[in-house]
Every structure is written in C-alpha cells, then in structure tokens.
Amino acid sequence: MSKSYRDGLPISPENFVDQLMRLKRGSIGRRDFLGLTGLGIATAVMAREIGILPTPAFAAENLGDRMSIATWPNYHDPQTFENFMKDTGVAVEVNVFGSNEEMLAKLQAGASGWSLFVPTNYTISTYKKLGIIEPLEMAKLPNFDGTQEDPRFTSEGTIDGTIYAVPKNWGTTGFAVNTKKLAKPMTSWKEFWDTAMAEGDGRTMVHDYQLTTIGNALKYYGYSFNSLKQDELAKAEELLLKVKPHLFAVSSDYQPGMRAGDAWMTMCWTNDGAQLHRDIPEIAYVLGKEGGEIWTDFYAIPKDAPNKPAGYALLNYLMNPQVAVKEHLANGAPSTDARVNKLLPKEVLDNPILYPAADLLTPLEFGAAATLTDPGRAELMARFKSA
C-alpha cells in the first residue's frame, strides 16, 4: 500500500534521474526493476497463465486473469490497477482515448475488447439507443450508494429509472496557461483565442475533440457551447480556420507538451489542470467567464464485454470510497460521491480549480447528446483539422 498519494503518480523528472543514477551504479531493487520495466505485470500475467503463481481465490465468480478498460489520459492512479491485480489476480490493460467519438467509433465497430469504459454524460443516451450498453446489475455493485451521489452530476447515467452508468467524477473544461510565458491575466474564451493568435502564437493547443474545440470557439461569440445552428457554426469555423496556423497542436493529450514547456496554453479539463498546477505551480487553470462545459464522466460496461465478471469486479472496487479517494487525489477531478468527499483533505476541497466559484459555474453547460452524432459538427472538425 502506498504511504502517500504521490506514490502512485507517474514518475517525476527528479525521481527518474535518481532512479537512473542508481541504475548506473548498478543498484536496483527487484521491485523497482519490475516496476520500471513493466515486467512485473508481464511476469505476473505469464506466471498465472502457466500456473506458477497460485491464482487468488475469488469466491463468487471466475474473473479470468485480464481485462481492459477504455478511459482518458492521466485519469487514474496507476496504483489502483496494481492493487486490483493483487487482490483479484486480474491484470488491467488501460486504453486511453482523446474523444467520446473515438470511443463510440470503436464500440460501434464491435469487438472493442473492453470490459469497462468511461463515457461522458451526454453520450450515454446514444449508447443506450444503439444497444451498446445494458442496464447495470446493481447487485454486483454493493459499493455503489446512489443516495450519496450528487444528483446535479449524476442524472444522465439513469434512463427511465434504470441505471446504465455510475459516475466517476465531474469537472469543467477551461484552459491552462503557463503564466511565466504568458503573464497577462486571462479570464475569457475571447482572450484565449485572441492570445493564441498573438503572444501565444505557435504555443497553444486545442483538443482533438469536436465538442470542446467547436464549443469553446462558439463561446468566443457568446453562442451556446452546444449550438447546432448553421450560421453560428459557420462563425466558429471561421475563427478556428483563422487560429489554425497559429496553433502548436490539435491534441487531447496536452500534458506532455505543457510539462515540457513546448506549449504555453491549452484547452484543459479540471483533472489535468489540477495535476499540472500541483506539479508546476506557474500553470494556472482558467474558466472562461462566457461559459463552456461542465461534465460528468461515468463508468459503463459494454454489452459485448469479453470479461463482464472482471468489469463488474473492477467497477465495484472503484466505487469503494477508500479506493476512490486515491483516484481523486491522483486524478485531480472532484468527486460526485459524498462518502469520498468526507475522506478528501481540506486543501483539496478548498482548491478553486476543482470547485470554482458559483458565478463561474453558473454559465457552464452540460454537453448535449445531439452534438455527438451531428454530421455537421463532425465535418466542421474535419475541415478544421485538414485545413
């Protein structure tokens, strides 16, 4: 068990150099070696496969020895999956995605191989409609307690009184700024886009994700984040095409660029904003005062999940407040679960990145289901990217 939440985090540069130097001196613990090289998990999987290590007995059901989860970049405490493997013998393969569209595309094509995935609130009704997800068997999730969930964030997981998905955490979509490089204080999406074409030229990132990139361009003009109106989308496209040559990248995996100092400003989700600010204090997280997105990510199990028992077991494990609290400390996004909030340290609950002031939260909009499947928005994004 880790002593501090930092134990489970990806290795820091200093720590990496320390480890490297120790390696050079020829001193390395077996655990470090296995951890660093990933051989630990590989050995464990293989050993079980050929029966060298005993499989921990799991009373109820045979969970198999592996499963995969589809989720977002930098979204979990890696320790969570290692602990889960220690407890159940199931190795978890983590697939990382940049947009809900990408997840939907894989699930629509079939045989995604996932036994658990992390869809955002506005996509759940479409997954249900397409028959990609089924109602959750709540009996297999005793750790979930619906009465402890904040209904502001959790309603879209339940359709016609049936629970299809349970919440992981909520958050907002703002932008992160390296204030050492871009000192001018910013408070709006208008400033974000204007700065991208001025001081932030060549150093700004936007998501590879139609919902937020188009949505936040719509906000430049004060339109709804979810707009499907032709004329409003045309204005957003005009802005995006104008900004495109000035961008550093179109990518939803922006932490590496921000950490390395290549990018100075990026569209950013709460959890990444909190992680970046925690490790690099000069990186600030800003919510556009015009509004933007508020969201909840859920856990759901695909109908064609190859290992449903393990999917349920992992989901139930993640719903345990003791486990979830470590997830929140590593991931940085605010919890929807009152039991978890009770366990979180005060400085987390007071962090304005996680819990913005009410006047900043009020104008935010949840994503609308129609944006996910609207061909107009999809083509606009494609034109922007190929321009």
Place this chain on the structure above:
Amino acid sequence: MHGNRFKHNVLTALLLAPATLWLVVFLVLPFIAIAVFSVGARAPEGGYQAAFTLAQYANLPARATAFWNTMVLAPVGALACLLVAYPVAYYLALKAPQRWRLILLALVVIPFWTSLLMRTYAWMYILGGRGIPALLAFVGIEDVRLINTPGAVLLGIVYGYLPLMILPIYVSLERLDRRLLEASADLGATPLSTFLGVTLKLSLPGVMTGFSLVMILLLGEYLIPTLLGGGKVFFIGNALVDLFLQSRNWPFGSAIAITLVAVSVVVLIAANRISSRVSGARRVDLI
C-alpha cells in the same frame, strides 16, 4: 504423359492455394466491402447505411487539402529519404571493408525490430522541449520549437523509412560489376562521370524500387504526422483515420480509400514506366 501433366497442375494449384486464399480473404473481400460502403450513406448515428449514391465521391473535394498535402509529401519525403540513403548504400556496397559489411547492414535493419510507433515516440521527446531545445537553451538559444513542425514530420519520415530505401539500393550496387568502373577509369572518365554514367545508372532499378516503395507507404502515412506534426500537418491517412474513428462516416472514408488505392496504382505504373525508360531495357518488377 497426361497423367503427369495433371499431377503437375494439381501441384501448382495446391502450391498457389494458400497465397490465393490469403489474398481473397484479406485483400479482395475487404476491398469489395469498401467499394460497397463507398456508394452507401452514413447512418444517423454514424457507421454505414445501405444506399446507392455517388455522393461520397462528389464530396471528395472536401478533403482536397489532405490529398494535396499527401501528393506533395510522398515524393518529397521519398526524395529526402533517397538523398540520405544513397550515400549510405554506396558506402555499404562499395567502400565498407568486407568484414564490417554484415555488421553495418545489421545496424541498418535492427531499428526495424522495434515498432515504428515506439521509435517515433522517442523522436517526440528528442525534439520536444526537454530534448534538443533544452540543450539549445543551455547555450543561450531560448524557446526554440522543433516538435509539431513540417520539418519534424519530414525528419520522422526519413528516419522511419530509411532502411526501406537503403536495402534495394544496396542490393543493386552490390551486384554492380566492378570491372565496369575500372574500364570507365581506364578510358579516361573522371570519378564523377564514372559515378554518373556507370554507378548511378546501373543502380537506378534499386533507386526506383526504393523510391516507389517508400512513396506508396507514404501515401497512407498517418502515424508520423500525428505524433511529430501535432495533428496539424494533415495527410489523407489522417483524414481516413478521422472518418472512421471520429466522425464515423464509413461511406466517405471508403470513397477516399478507394481513391487512394487508385492513385497508388497510377503512381506504381508511372514509376515502372519511368524506371524502364531511364534504365534502358531493364524492367523493374515492383508488383
């Protein structure tokens, strides 16, 4: 006699069966499926809906930029690769000491044992802010940006495809009859004109093979522009990935795929023609 002939035919059929089956299952059938998709329509939630329309083909100009980028990148990338590869192949085939040759060749091939994804990822860090720009900052040159530029993409392409260019050129140079070089020198040719008139000319089949090979692969490239171009440098391969993995417009994606195959075939035929013209009667079999 007839019996022998029959036996011979059966044997031929049996020998060809696995390859034929493979091609039918993994090339012909998917190709037919793609062709059928390409005249269909996008289902309301994405994917494919049966239809018969040429609307997808009519919409091809919507990806004109991506096509154009690819048409520029493929030959330029292949040319850059060639310029780097030729001296290496020349050295390996004609100058390197015999006992070193195998080791040097192995060094060319060994990086291929690691996935292109991993090697390209390594370049992300070398070109990224903690790589070369950090070294430059150390000597006082601040805020240099290398990653996510067209130059980074070109570098990644040359690096990634170099072995594919070196090997065919090496093979054609290695087969070169050294006596021709001596004869050329004896007849008073300068080293430069020997190189241009004999060495280069005789290695052209290898050059054309390498060039077409790299160019065709580049026509479908999407990984390197994504990783080293930051998703800003957009090729037709990227357009395809997005159509299937983001906007889920299978029919349009299929129409682009069919067009890309047609373009590749034209490029192949043209390369074959050019190469048989420049190298005289010699034919280069690419397919």
